[in-house]
Amino acid sequence: MEEILAVDWRALGDRSLCDSCLGRLFGKLGHGFTNAERGRRVREMATIADGPCWVCGGLTSRYDDLARLVARKLEPWEFETFRIGSKIDFEMAAREESLWAGLALTGPEPLKAEVNREVGKRVSDLVGKEAALESPDIVAVLDTGFDHVDLQVNPLYLRGRYRKLSRGVPQTRWPCRRCRGKGCARCGGTGKMYPTSVEEVIAAEVMRESGGTGHALHGMGREDVDARMLGRGRPFILEIKEPGKRRIDLDASVRRINESGIVEVDRLAPSTGADVVALKEDRAAKTYRVLLRMASPVDEAKLKGTLPVLVGEPIAQRTPGRVVHRRADTTRARRLLSAEVVGVEGDRAELRVTAEAGTYIKEWVHGDGGRTRPSLAERLGAACEVLELDVLDVHDGG
Ligand SMILES: [Zn+2]
Ligand SMILES: [Zn+2]
Secondary structure, three states, X not given: OHHHHHOOHHHHOOOOOXXXXXXXXXXXXXXXXXXXXXXXHHHHHOOOOOOOOOOOOOHHHOHHHHHHHHHHHHOOOOOOEEXXXXXXOHHHHHHHHHHHHHHOXXXXXXXXXXXXXHHHHHHHHHHOOEEOOOOOOEEEEEEOOOOEEEEEEOOEEEEEEEEEOOOOOOOOOOEXXXXXXXXXXXXXXXXXXXXXXXXHHHHHHHHHHHOOOEEEEEEOOOOOOOOEEEEEEEEEEEXXXXXXXXXXXXXXXXXXXXXXXXXXXXXXXXXXXXXXXXXXXXXXXXXXXXXXXXXXXXXXXXXXXXXXXXXOOOEEEEOOOOOOOOOOOOEEEEOEEEEEEEEEEOOEEEEEEEEOOOOOHHHHHHOHHHOEEOOHHHHHOOOEEEXXXXXXXXXXXX
């Protein structure tokens, strides 16, 4: 209480303050009090005019009303956690700060922080949900000057692993190249290059249940459109924007996704936006099944002798010719971790190859006109064509 006794109140003059604004001047001193309680104690020690508050103009007495306003706005939405944000009139904040300077205070709390906390407590009681500072489901931004509430409804994140059973399905919606999504003769009015995508199959069920306004699929890397994704599947996080409902029957959604015959998921489990960042940073090695064809019958002994030499040898890959029109032409260094022959029949060979994240496998096989070196074709001295490519495993440690 020494800090309170040491204040020279002459800078306040005859301006009056409410209990909350008075207590908040010492808001960082002593715990277990509300600012209003603290203000009443200060008033016992100093002579401070009572009357319309010079700082807040009565805002601190309206927390119950403001909380009811927020609660009404939240009513249509399903959520577990929320946070209150607020906009405080600029002049109100300026008056408060001039007082801090005039009274040479060391531990005042800003009005905005009090509004967020006090309204938050009341909303929590009204709606029976918890206030949370970290990644809440909904942020209610209260404009105290206009008694207006804006809601920021945070996405619903669900994680799982997907298997893609069909070729010719991109991971995410691929807009038509000609019309860029508007719909034209080329795409039959769909606006898309392919009828569906892994994202659309998975999201459709969850969108219907959650009533979201949009979706995104974040994958731990992506396979080519014509490659299947098999084995344990590829880790992904589905993001549903502005979901009205968050508690949905995930098992039922999984069952219906798996009836598509195109995509299967192992499960859908709650996730967070922070998990998306981690997923995108992952540098997981992948194992592939490669079916290739050569110009003449495969020399199995030569193939089996060549693969071990190529494993571990640095591969310099320039951006493949098939994607260089949309990506920077750079050279990346990658390695194979293992490569073995599964079978040979005539001019065909099936390989199982494990490579570092970001290795272009097709290009490693055929050499991409010399853009990838060394390549299997270069070492065998014979042209190789990839007939089928499947991802068999994503080694993410999960
Ligand atoms: Zn006040
Ligand atoms: Zn089109």
